[in-house]
Amino acid sequence: MAAPALRWASLRRVGRALQEVSRPGGPSVATRLAALPRMTKAVAKGEYSQVSPAHLALVAAAAAYVASPVDLLPEALLGVIGFADDALVLSWLATTLVEDTDAFLAWEQARRSTIKGERLR
Numbered sequence: 001m002a003a004p005a006l007r008w009a010s011l012r013r014v015g016r017a018l019q020e021v022s023r024p025g026g027p028s029v030a031t032r033l034a035a036l037p038r039m040t041k042a043v044a045k046g047e048y049s050q051v052s053p054a055h056l057a058l059v060a061a062a063a064a065y066v067a068s069p070v071d072l073l074p075e076a077l078l079g080v081i082g083f084a085d086d087a088l089v090l091s092w093l094a095t096t097l098v099e100d101t102d103a104f105l106a107w108e109q110a111r112r113s114t115i116k117g118e119r120l121r
Contacts, residue, residue: 013066013090015029023098023102026098026102027101027102027105031101031105032097032098032101032105035101035104035105035108036097036101038104038108039051039056039100039101039104040056042104043056048104048107050103050104050107051100051103051104055100059093059096059097059100062089062092062093062096063093065089066086066089066090066093
């Protein structure tokens with residue numbers, strides 16, 4: 001399989017993993033993915049502090065690892081054992097993205113209902 005095809009297959013696996021760990025009635029995968037640039041911008045501006053820049057860098061590194069043709073444990077040499085590192089990184093990435101986007105979307109919603117300069121009772 002060519003490298004671009006492997007990358008697309010990896011991205012599809014991330015999407016399926018996100019769907020599997022998402023809660024019923026929660027935001028869709030598309031909503032979560034659309035929130036990522038907004039969350040990154042809010043973290044960079046210091047507006048959103050529930051996620052650190054280092055955490056975002058780790059998430060980006062995990063996504064790059066899953067999509068990369070370079071592998072610490074190559075499947076071609078190790079067979080099923082070679083999939084273990086991919087499965088571990090993919091499950092962490094999917095769970096982390098769901099948890100992070102849940103918190104961020106809730107923060108955004110609460111922020112929209114707050115009027116600057118006025119105290120709500």
